[in-house]
Amino acid sequence: MMLNISKLKREESLKDKCGVFGIYGKNEDVARISYFGLYSVQHRGQEGAGLAVSNGKEIKTIKGLGLVPSVFTEKDIASLKGFIAIGHTRYSTTGGNTKNNLQPVLMRYKNEEFTIAHNGNIINAGQLLKTLPPGTPLKSTTDTEVMGWIICNAKGKSWEEKIMNSMSKFEGAFSIVAMTKTKLIAFRDSYGFRPLVLGKLNGGFVISSETCALDTTGATYIRDIRPGEVVSIDRKGFHEIGMMKGERKAFCLFEYVYLARPDSILNNELVHQVRQRSGELLAYEAPVGADLVVAIPDSGTSAAIGYSKASGIPFGEILIKNRYIGRTFIQPEQRIRDIGVKIKFNPLRKIVKGKRIIIVDDSIVRGTTIKHIILLLRKSGAKEIHIRICSPPIKNPCYFGVDTPNKDHLIASSKTVDQIKKFINADSLAYLSLSALERASRQKKNTLCSACFSGKYPLPVDIQFTKNILEKSKSC
Ligand code: SF4
Incomplete structure (x- = not known):
């Protein structure tokens, strides 16, 4: 499949x-x-x-x-x-x-x-x-x-x-x-x-x-x-x-969780290492017995390596990405996006079969990706699938340069962790705490924005007003 x-x-x-x-x-x-x-x-x-x-x-x-x-x-x-x-x-x-x-x-x-x-x-x-x-x-x-x-x-x-x-x-x-x-x-x-x-x-x-x-x-x-x-x-x-x-x-x-490239250095910290540390902290905060720690290529790889290192569970690959894809012309509109070029991942069925798998990923926005991946792996014979997310639940939109869906489409804004677990059909689901993520970044807490997780915006945001503005004046 x-x-x-x-x-x-x-x-x-x-x-x-x-x-x-x-x-x-x-x-x-x-x-x-x-x-x-x-x-x-x-x-x-x-x-x-x-x-x-x-x-x-x-x-x-x-x-x-x-x-x-x-x-x-x-x-x-x-x-x-x-x-x-x-x-x-x-x-x-x-x-x-x-x-x-x-x-x-x-x-x-x-x-x-x-x-x-x-x-x-x-x-x-x-x-x-x-x-x-x-x-x-x-x-x-x-x-x-x-x-x-x-x-x-x-x-x-x-x-x-x-x-x-x-x-x-x-x-x-x-x-x-x-x-x-x-x-x-x-x-x-x-x-x-x-x-x-x-x-x-x-x-x-x-x-x-x-x-x-x-x-x-x-x-x-x-x-x-x-x-x-x-x-x-x-x-x-x-x-x-x-x-x-x-x-x-x-x-x-x-930026540390997902936006920046892992080989970039942000505020003197190599993004790859921040992600690896967040994976390690997640392994301490949310341990689970399994045979294999994996990432969805490529966004969760650094964190999955960290989780594997701290848990002692081997890191492996189970999804193979086709790397020979040319121009994709992927568009932001849903209609066009649906026609998007099929860049395919294929599961390594022989490895997946009968295994208890921990998937480490950076974040869950709507929950649709991870739900499909879990389905794919279950069809390939996975015994258990545990999801570990290297950031806290995203509950609030961003007004500072990151495109987030409406609050209604952010799955964590309306569902509990347990409800999300059921929705995506995972055997277990756990998120990294905000304090652990801040610790992984090695930045002082009061120098960071974490509003999409915490809802505490660093400057007053008139959400209704801003929404109207954004609709009228499409932002960068
Ligand atoms: S709300 Fe803050 S932490 Fe979240 S994406 Fe926007 S700027 Fe980044």
Whole structure:
């Protein structure tokens, strides 16, 4: 029995909405380096990609729907000549996946050009939209463009000053790379919800959502862009422009659980090791006798290794993924998603048969994926199936840059753990506690956002109001 788990997995997981990449490099092929940088942050957004390159006199942009290799041709990359580039991979909310909403967004303002690429989501885009001067030539329905025009219209002699004067107006999550004809600029909200890192490449600089993009492009990590910080890079070098102070930090705990790549380092912690530690802690919190610990490729692998190590139960593979799948064109709309390309997993029936199996996974959103996998394994002869989840139950939506379904579709918001166990037809089900997950991240509890688990949002969120705004102004 073959199963289209790809489709299910996509529906099941929470999705980060975007990945960003920027480079300033004289004598570098900035478009080509950015292309590889965008490949490295492809996991943060698969519905579209864009690249903007400046040669000092003009900014040229290429954007398209689909995965990075399907958006840019060799001819495109060769045609983008310059020394500064910013790029973006996008995941959109349902209905927001149009070409107009792709990034980077380019604004022409008083004979100047300003372009931005955003990872995150601000919750007051609707209010800010009303403050823009009449006739502002909005081309998209994204919070990112609203932010761009707020910056254009802000007071300040330089773009850096304009950004500093605008930062306090934006409520929510934003890790941004921006570009003028002569400068690469980066800034991050004071909570520091989403990651943003700085690296050095030969004589130039690279800024990206995750360190894995620095590794891929050959850049050396320098440091994180700090929460609330604005930096810029021009022909004179790197400049620390200023810092917007905030009430508290709120780095997204879910980045460690699922969003970031395991080979990235977030706040000095390798994501793979955080996941492995969370698997170990889960083995102590929720032990169960079994023959084999497994993961659903690839998201739960690091945690499953940790669970296996702490429990002494061997780690093995029971689902084989077909790794030779080309472009998928998976779309956020349910209708299209249902037609999605069949990326298949096949169970190793001989190994599964008669075994007591522990499946370790990162999270349960709707419960549909794990339910299908359990069915598949039962049909393959599994004796017992125990589910261990390396995060607490997700009960609340995210308003800070991660696409979550409505609360009604989050299975843990309406069902108890026992009811979920019955729904997915597992022999047992256990989640990692929030305190253990925080411990695994090795971050101070008061520097993290854990709202989707705890319901405690780090800033006041008018849920009804925000819902309306999100519906009207499709976010990044
Ligand atoms: S609500 Fe959850 S997904 Fe959103 S920023 Fe907070 S921890 Fe991350």
